[in-house]
Amino acid sequence: MKFTNGYWLIRDGVDALYAREAYEIGVDERTESLDVLATTGVVRGRYDTLNLPTFTIRVTTPAEGVIRVRAEHWQGATEHPGFPLNEDEPGGRGYVALRADGNGDGEVGEDGASVELTSGGLTARVVKGAPWNLSFLADGRVLTESRGKSLARFRLDERSAVTAQPVGEFGVSRDGSAFDESDVFTAIQLGLGVGEQVFGFGERFGAYVKNGQSIDVWNEDGGTASEQGYKDIPFYMTSNGYGVLVNNRGHVSFEVGSENTETVQFSVPGEAIDFCVIYGPTPKQILSRYTALVGRPADVPAWSYGLWLTTSFTTKYDEATINSFVDGMAERDIPLSVFHYDCYWMREFHWTDFEWDKRFFGDIEATLERLHRDKGLRTCAWINPYIGQRGSMFAEGKAKGYLVRKPNGEVWQTDFWQAGMGLVDFTNPAAREWFKTRVKALLAQGIDAIKTDFGERIPRDVVWYDDSPALSMHNWYTQLYNRTVFEAVEETYGKGRACLFARSATVGGQTQPVHWGGDCESTFNGMAQTLRAGLSLVSSGFGFWSHDIGGFEGAFPDPAVYKRWLAFGMLGSHSRLHGSTVYRVPWLFDEEDERNGVVNAPGQSAVEVARSFTRLKLSLMPYLYEVGLHPHRDGVPVMRSMFMEFPDDPSARPLDRQYMLGPSLLVAPVFSCSGEVTYYLPAGTWTNWFTGERVRVDDGRWRTETHGYDTVPLWVRDGSVIVTHPGATAPEYEYGRDALVSVFLDRGEAARAVVVEEDGSSVTFEARRVGDDIEVVSSDGRPFRARLGFGAEVASSGGVARLR
Structure with a gap:
C-alpha cells in the first residue's frame, strides 16, 4: 500500500505522523525488554511536548535469534490479533543480553546514548535522539534498520488515492480504496542494502525475487496467472541473512523496494504494528528459527x-x-x-x-x-467449508448457530459457488x-x-462467534x-x-x-x-x-x-x-x-x-523419505530454491526455473515443446542422472540442452550418497534392505546417507576414502550393493563394499 507521492510528498487525502526522535529509551531487566518513547517531532524544550503525538515501542525476544518489535500510537485502539507464537519464558535465558549506556537499568538520558537487546547473535539497538533509528545487527554488521521517516501512522480520508485490492464482496475494499477498510494504518520501512534480494511471502506466482513488487497478504481464489495468492504469508527473508514476520492475521501490505526503492515497507490497519526479525544467517537457519516460532510441519506418511x-x-x-x-x-x-x-x-x-x-x-x-x-x-x-442450503447439514448448522451470521442475526449466504451456501463458523x-x-x-x-x-472466499461484513474482528478472519479462517x-x-x-x-x-x-x-x-x-x-x-x-x-x-x-x-x-x-x-x-x-x-x-x-x-x-523413496523428515525436525523443506542451497552464489539466488530436491538433486524442468532448456550448475562436481556425465564446475556454468520427454536435467551433487531401490513399484517398502548405494565423492574424503524406515528405525551408509579406494560401510551389516556414481555395482560382504 503506497502512501507517498514520490520521495518528498504525501498522497492527497493522507495525513502522516512519523517517528522523529527516540525521546526516552530504557531497559527492563525483569522482562528482558527495551522500552522506547518516540516523538513525532524533535523536542527542544518542554513546550514542544504539548500536542505532540508519540509512538510507544517495546522490543523483546520471544526466542533465541528472534527479536520482536511492537510499536503503538494509541494503546486504547482495537487490537488486531497476531499469530500464536512459541515463545520462551522470559527471565534467566542465557542467550539474552541487555546493554544500556549510563546507569544500565532504567531510562537512559543523554542524546547519542543507546540501548541494546541481544538474542542468539542478533542485536536490536536504539539510539537516543534524532533522527529516529532502530537497527538490527549481527557480528557488528547492520542487517537492516528503521531510520529517519520510516515508522509512521497514516490517516486517510475519502479523497485518499491509497489503493488496495478492488475485489468486491470478498475483498479488502469495495471501491478500490483502502478507506473503507480502515481510516488509520501503521507502517514501517526496513532498509535494504545494495544488491539485497527479498524472497518469500507465501504462494506468489510472479518472479521469485520480490524486489520491485507490491504484495497484499489477503488470500483470494485468483488463479495462478494473477497477482493474488491462495497462501499469502506475511513473512520474507533476504540475502542479507535475516527474515521478517509481520505478526498480524489480517491484511498486511508490502512494498518491496516499490515505494521507497531502498526499503521493504509493510503496513497494517490500525494504531499498532507488530513484527519479528529472525536471524540466520543462512536461509535454512532462518527457516529453522521461523518454523520453531510459528510451528513446524507435521511428518507425512510414506x-x-x-x-x-x-x-x-x-x-x-x-x-x-x-x-x-x-x-x-x-x-x-x-x-x-x-x-x-x-x-x-x-x-x-x-x-x-x-x-x-x-x-x-x-x-x-x-x-x-x-x-x-x-x-x-x-x-x-x-x-470445502461452504454448506449449500440444499444439503442436509445446512438446516442443522443454522439451528445450532454453527454458521457465520450477519450483524442482524441472519445466516450469511451467497449463491456464489453453491446455491444459498453458508459458511461454517470455526471460531465456535x-x-x-x-x-x-x-x-x-x-x-x-x-x-x-x-x-x-x-477457504479464501471469506466475507468481511459478518459477525463471528468469538467476536473476532471481521477483517482479521479473512486470512485466519483457513x-x-x-x-x-x-x-x-x-x-x-x-x-x-x-x-x-x-x-x-x-x-x-x-x-x-x-x-x-x-x-x-x-x-x-x-x-x-x-x-x-x-x-x-x-x-x-x-x-x-x-x-x-x-x-x-x-x-x-x-x-x-x-x-x-x-x-x-x-x-x-x-x-x-x-x-x-x-x-x-x-x-x-x-x-x-x-x-x-x-x-x-x-x-x-x-x-x-x-x-x-x-x-x-x-x-528414490529411501532418499525422499529421509529428506521429508527434515521439515518437522528443523523446518527445511523437501524442495529448495537454489538460493536456499547456494546462498553465497549471487547467480543462483534469482533462479526460479530450477530447484533442488533435497540437498543432493538438482532439477531443471523443461518448459518448451522442443525440449530446449537452459539452466545453471553452481560450482562443484555434478553427475548427470540419466547419462552419467560428470562435470566439474569451478565458478558456476550455464548449460543449454535439448531433451526428449523421457529425460530432464537431473544432476547429483558431489558429496552425496544416494540410496535407491530400482524396480520399486510402491512408496512403502523396507528402504534399507538390499539397497543400491550410489556414492558421489569426487573431491571430499567422506560422505554418508541415513536411511530411515517408517517405524523410526534407521541404517547409515558411510562412504570414505581408503587409499585409492572408497569403502562403503552399513551400520547394520546387512547386504547391499554399491557403485561409484553410476558405475559398475559391487556386492557388499559383511556390510562392507569396496569401490575403485
Whole structure:
C-alpha cells in the first residue's frame, strides 16, 4: 500500500505522523525488554511536548535469534490479533543480553546514548535522539534498520488515492480504496542494502525475487496467472541473512523496494504494528528459527509420496469409471498409490454435506474396501467449508448457530459457488466438533486423506462467534478450517499418519501438510507460474508442496505440456494428476497425439513417460523419505530454491526455473515443446542422472540442452550418497534392505546417507576414502550393493563394499 507521492510528498487525502526522535529509551531487566518513547517531532524544550503525538515501542525476544518489535500510537485502539507464537519464558535465558549506556537499568538520558537487546547473535539497538533509528545487527554488521521517516501512522480520508485490492464482496475494499477498510494504518520501512534480494511471502506466482513488487497478504481464489495468492504469508527473508514476520492475521501490505526503492515497507490497519526479525544467517537457519516460532510441519506418511490420480473437477464418473482408471494404470505398469474423489462424490447443489451421491456410488464402503484390499490403494475425498442450503447439514448448522451470521442475526449466504451456501463458523468450538465428526465419519467409511479445498472466499461484513474482528478472519479462517480437518485425520490415524491436500493457508498452515498450488493454466506458462509459487511457498516455512500435473484450466492440454509436466511433477514431494474438465490418465494424451498424426518415438509416449518417472520417484523413496523428515525436525523443506542451497552464489539466488530436491538433486524442468532448456550448475562436481556425465564446475556454468520427454536435467551433487531401490513399484517398502548405494565423492574424503524406515528405525551408509579406494560401510551389516556414481555395482560382504 503506497502512501507517498514520490520521495518528498504525501498522497492527497493522507495525513502522516512519523517517528522523529527516540525521546526516552530504557531497559527492563525483569522482562528482558527495551522500552522506547518516540516523538513525532524533535523536542527542544518542554513546550514542544504539548500536542505532540508519540509512538510507544517495546522490543523483546520471544526466542533465541528472534527479536520482536511492537510499536503503538494509541494503546486504547482495537487490537488486531497476531499469530500464536512459541515463545520462551522470559527471565534467566542465557542467550539474552541487555546493554544500556549510563546507569544500565532504567531510562537512559543523554542524546547519542543507546540501548541494546541481544538474542542468539542478533542485536536490536536504539539510539537516543534524532533522527529516529532502530537497527538490527549481527557480528557488528547492520542487517537492516528503521531510520529517519520510516515508522509512521497514516490517516486517510475519502479523497485518499491509497489503493488496495478492488475485489468486491470478498475483498479488502469495495471501491478500490483502502478507506473503507480502515481510516488509520501503521507502517514501517526496513532498509535494504545494495544488491539485497527479498524472497518469500507465501504462494506468489510472479518472479521469485520480490524486489520491485507490491504484495497484499489477503488470500483470494485468483488463479495462478494473477497477482493474488491462495497462501499469502506475511513473512520474507533476504540475502542479507535475516527474515521478517509481520505478526498480524489480517491484511498486511508490502512494498518491496516499490515505494521507497531502498526499503521493504509493510503496513497494517490500525494504531499498532507488530513484527519479528529472525536471524540466520543462512536461509535454512532462518527457516529453522521461523518454523520453531510459528510451528513446524507435521511428518507425512510414506504412502503419500506415491502417484495420486483424481477424477478431475467437473467430469462425470461412477464406480465403473474409477475402475477403468485404476485398472488402466495397472495394465500399463504405472504404479498408482492414491485415488482421489473430487467434488462430485457429493450430489450437485449439496456441497458440502458429506453424503455420497447414491446415483453413482451405491455401496461406497464396499468400493473403498476393494480399492484398499484388491488394488493396494489409499483414497482421498474432496471437501470445502461452504454448506449449500440444499444439503442436509445446512438446516442443522443454522439451528445450532454453527454458521457465520450477519450483524442482524441472519445466516450469511451467497449463491456464489453453491446455491444459498453458508459458511461454517470455526471460531465456535461446537461447530468445529460438529464438522470434525462429519470428517471422521467419512474416514470411517474408508477414506485416508482429505482434500480441503477453498477457504479464501471469506466475507468481511459478518459477525463471528468469538467476536473476532471481521477483517482479521479473512486470512485466519483457513487455518481454523484446515486445523479442524487435520485434527480429525490425526485423531483417526495417529501422528505422522495424517495428510491433507490443502489449497489455502496462512501462517500456521505449514503444520498441516500437504498443500497444492491451486488452479493453474494447462500451458508452459502455467507450469512456470506454478514452480515460482512453489519456490516462494517453501521459502515461507512450508515443507511439502504439490500441484496439478498437466495443469488445471483448459479443455485439453497439449500432450507436450502434459508430458513435460509429468517429469516436473514426479520430481517433487507429492505428485497428483488432476484437471478441470478432462480426465488426466496418460493414455488419453497418447490418443490425442494419434488423432493429430503425432507418432511418438520409443519412450516418448505419455504412458511411457508416466511410467518411467513414477518408477524413478519410487526408487528414490529411501532418499525422499529421509529428506521429508527434515521439515518437522528443523523446518527445511523437501524442495529448495537454489538460493536456499547456494546462498553465497549471487547467480543462483534469482533462479526460479530450477530447484533442488533435497540437498543432493538438482532439477531443471523443461518448459518448451522442443525440449530446449537452459539452466545453471553452481560450482562443484555434478553427475548427470540419466547419462552419467560428470562435470566439474569451478565458478558456476550455464548449460543449454535439448531433451526428449523421457529425460530432464537431473544432476547429483558431489558429496552425496544416494540410496535407491530400482524396480520399486510402491512408496512403502523396507528402504534399507538390499539397497543400491550410489556414492558421489569426487573431491571430499567422506560422505554418508541415513536411511530411515517408517517405524523410526534407521541404517547409515558411510562412504570414505581408503587409499585409492572408497569403502562403503552399513551400520547394520546387512547386504547391499554399491557403485561409484553410476558405475559398475559391487556386492557388499559383511556390510562392507569396496569401490575403485
